[in-house]
Amino acid sequence: MRTFLAVVRCGSFTAAAQTLGLSQPTVTAHVRAMEADLGQQLFERGPRGVVATSVAEELAREMAEHVDALAAISRRGREPLATPVHLAGPAELTSLRVVPALAGLSRRGLRLRVGFGLADDLLAGLAAGRFDLVVSTVRPRLRGVSATPLADEEFVLVGAPSWAENLDLSVDPVTALANVPLVAYAEELPIIRRYWRSVLGVPPPGRAAAVVPDLRGVLAATAAGIGITVLPRYLCARALAEGELVALLEPEVPPINTIFLAARTGTTGLPHLAAVRSVLLEAARTW
Structure with missing residues (x-):
């Protein structure tokens, strides 16, 4: 469907192939498969490429919005900051220090979801997968949870x-x-x-x-x-x-009391979490 829309918009199998990063034979095969499935001719050859038939034009109008939306969802997985980060911590420190420190990442597309609570409850939520990162006022001692000192x-x-x-x-x-x-x-x-x-x-x-x-x-x-x-x-x-x-x-x-930044073991290398951790560890030097 993405290939079909690209051909309609570009008016050329060659241009559609370049836009999608596919070979021209692949684009041709995709279009032929759709034509066989629909039992309808979708394009006619013209002097400068191809021209969409009335059937193709109607089909493109009906599917374009949906195919584009699915393509946007697919791209999110390849964008480091597109995946939401669920972060939690004590209300005061999180509101006054942690969230403001992430403003730069937010301008770059970070999707942040914040929760508040007591350390033991938040760490249990982290271990259970409800949070990705927890700013904790106590050292985590749960299996599967690792922590880095953040600030005193x-x-x-x-x-x-x-x-x-x-x-x-x-x-x-x-x-x-x-x-x-x-x-x-x-x-x-x-x-x-x-x-x-x-x-x-x-x-x-x-x-x-x-x-x-x-x-x-x-x-x-x-x-x-x-x-x-x-x-x-x-x-x-x-x-x-x-x-x-x-x-x-x-x-x-x-x-003094040491504040820790906790995550589930093995998740800190994920791009969206690594970006947040890096920014917070740097910002905490001034806290």
Whole structure:
């Protein structure tokens, strides 16, 4: 059918063969096969090529849209960025760092599909084939999943300026922070608990005053003065620079967490995934 349409459009078996990258005998054989199947003559020879019969013209009008659409689908498989990339990660990092880093690939045709969630759920989805790449805040330990370190995120204890003015952390920060309300993204205080144990050597006091299941919401609640919290520095850097938040402690060795880029073993060489991985690994150097 593609050969038939090419002959109709080119008006020549020779020109159609050049357009399709086929030999002229092959083009002739394709047309003869269609004529035999239809029981109709499709072309008449003219002084400068061939002329489509009325039957061929009607057939071309009916099939052109569909054959062209199928040809476009077929070409996608040969275009490195045509296959959709299903990528997932934590909502904040993925939204603020990962997706913007892929803007250049998107302009070149990347088809990106993004999901959010917790690391364990996303890694399980990766292993099950629901995702192609996962930005994970924990090291994957699933069979069939490989991971590359992407970046380190540094954690900062922050509060609104009003809290900073009323807290004296120079002598005994554990006591000074004992009754300060906490803002967290989960009841278990995951980031806060890690910071307290790493920097202060004790578990955090009490429960969270506010739980907001998105670190961007935690930042907003903290800037509004609800309490203090621990945030990745990349997320609160602007608020710190603009004075909306204040770093309450500056430990000599701040807690960090390594972010990983995970994929199913054996898939990283696929052109569309290799392109995304390369861009993210390069961009992450500045994160």
